[in-house]
Amino acid sequence: MTFDPRPAPPGRFSLPLLLAVGVCVAILATLGTWQMQRRAWKEGLLARIEALKAAPAEPLDVVLRRLPDQVDVEYVRVQTACPDLETLPTLRLYTVRDGMSGYRLIAACPVNAGPYSSILVDRGFIPREVADVPSAPAALQRPITGILHKGESGSVFTPQNRPGRDWYRRDVPAMAKALKADRPAPMFLMLENPAPHGPGPQPAPLPADIPNRHLEYALTWYGLAVALLGVYIAKLVRDRKA
Numbered sequence: 297m298t299f300d301p302r303p304a305p306p307g308r309f310s311l312p313l314l315l316a317v318g319v320c321v322a323i324l325a326t327l328g329t330w331q332m333q334r335r336a337w338k339e340g341l342l343a344r345i346e347a348l349k350a351a352p353a354e355p356l357d358v359v360l361r362r363l364p365d366q367v368d369v370e371y372v373r374v375q376t377a378c379p380d381l382e383t384l385p386t387l388r389l390y391t392v393r394d395g396m397s398g399y400r401l402i403a404a405c406p407v408n409a410g411p412y413s414s415i416l417v418d419r420g421f422i423p424r425e426v427a428d429v430p431s432a433p434a435a436l437q438r439p440i441t442g443i444l445h446k447g448e449s450g451s452v453f454t455p456q457n458r459p460g461r462d463w464y465r466r467d468v469p470a471m472a473k474a475l476k477a478d479r480p481a482p483m484f485l486m487l488e489n490p491a492p493h494g495p496g497p498q499p500a501p502l503p504a505d506i507p508n509r510h511l512e513y514a515l516t517w518y519g520l521a522v523a524l525l526g527v528y529i530a531k532l533v534r535d536r537k538a
Contacts, residue, residue: 328517335510360409378405404477414477420497442485
């Protein structure tokens with residue numbers, strides 16, 4: 297039996313066309329379902345962030361000791377002592393916030409929490425124009441407070457890190473090595489307060505904007521699937537009448 301690549305004449309059933317339409321509809325429906333799953337995840341994330349507004353800070357060492365048990369500590373508010381934070385060596389992580397290019401300054405604070413002896417602290421965002429303006433470092437006499445966050449490692453379009461020069465991706469092991477921080481916790485402490493002195497980085501622990509348009513995207517994919525199926529059915533009806 298040989299396959300005839302020529303289009304089926306009017307009124308004749310075309311198996312290749314049916315298979316092509318079926319595959320396309322399945323892909324579109326899968327994309328719609330994925331967006332619905334993303335919507336549920338995003339709503340949970342937004343609810344968790346909303347709950348942060350009233351959540352008290354927990355001791356960092358206590359929270360980090362829960363990590364080996366695979367407990368989710370993402371977006372947990374913590375506090376710890378780090379009096380030398382403003383004078384510690386820092387790395388510059390390039391980023392864009394509210395349409396402005398700049399850097400997130402990353403330092404490493406010592407901790408004593410089970411298997412971890414350090415944690416990377418994201419001190420906040422500083423615009424590129426003032427990144428080199430000297431500030432007035434001062435010892436922090438009270439605990440720092442922040443939110444634990446794994447952070448985004450970047451996309452396929454994000455440049456690769458160049459340790460010792462430019463950083464574009466959050467990479468805990470590589471950053472900790474560059475800062476000579478031993479046994480780092482596998483996440484960042486996104487500083488909330490206190491804010492640094494002078495023109496230093498401004499704490500920005502949470503994303504400036506977290507859009508939730510997944511329902512819109514899902515309806516678009518489902519709509520395309522229904523439209524394609526409708527076009528195919530209309531073709532079958534037209535061919536039968538031909």
